[in-house]
Amino acid sequence: MVQQVTEGISIRVETFYQPSQSNPVNPEYLFAYRITIENQTMFPVKLLSRHWHIHDSNGTHREVQGEGVVGRQPVIDPGNTYQYTSAAGLRSEIGKMHGTYTIENLFNKKKFNVVIPEFQLVVPTKMN
Numbered sequence: 001m002v003q004q005v006t007e008g009i010s011i012r013v014e015t016f017y018q019p020s021q022s023n024p025v026n027p028e029y030l031f032a033y034r035i036t037i038e039n040q041t042m043f044p045v046k047l048l049s050r051h052w053h054i055h056d057s058n059g060t061h062r063e064v065q066g067e068g069v070v071g072r073q074p075v076i077d078p079g080n081t082y083q084y085t086s087a088a089g090l091r092s093e094i095g096k097m098h099g100t101y102t103i104e105n106l107f108n109k110k111k112f113n114v115v116i117p118e119f120q121l122v123v124p125t126k127m128n
Contacts (some may be wrong), residue, residue: 004117008041009103013119018087022123029090031121033097035069036083039076043107046075047082050101052116057094075106093123 005014018030039045052064067073074082088097098118104111 001110002099002117002119005040005117006114007103007112008039009045009101009114010036010038010040011101011114011116012036012038013117015119015121017121017123024093028094029093029121029123030087031037031090031120032085032087033121034083034085035116036081037074037076037101038076038081041105042078043105044075045068045075046104046106047073048102048111050116051101052088052097052099054088054090055096056090058092060091069101088121090121093126095121097121 001012001014014034016032020033021030021094022028025121037047047068049067050065052068054062054064068085070084096118099116100113101116102111103114
């Protein structure tokens with residue numbers, strides 16, 4: 001698990017290889033990841049958008065941008081958390097992801113970026 005705090009917003013990431021939804025012959029490897037966003041500020045925030053960088057060990061790089069996360073733009077009150085699970089497919093057994101969320105302070109309407117720390121996506125048999 002990795003964790004990082006940016007401007008009072010904590011991001012924790014856990015990853016899970018999905019062997020039943022992967023097909024090494026093709027090669028297709030699916031990884032789930034669970035994100036926990038904790039609002040450690042004194043004001044409510046709204047997650048507006050995401051921007052991901054997804055890297056395969058074969059040199060492929062993709063970017064994914066869009067509104068919210070898993071179809072939602074959650075509001076997170078001070079001291080509360082929001083958690084969601086999503087997935088990413090790779091064409092190799094090892095990769096990594098990182099990115100940013102655009103967050104809005106609901107008191108003053110200012111927007112700021114929160115870092116999603118880099119995390120590894122590794123098929124367990126490749127870990128030594």
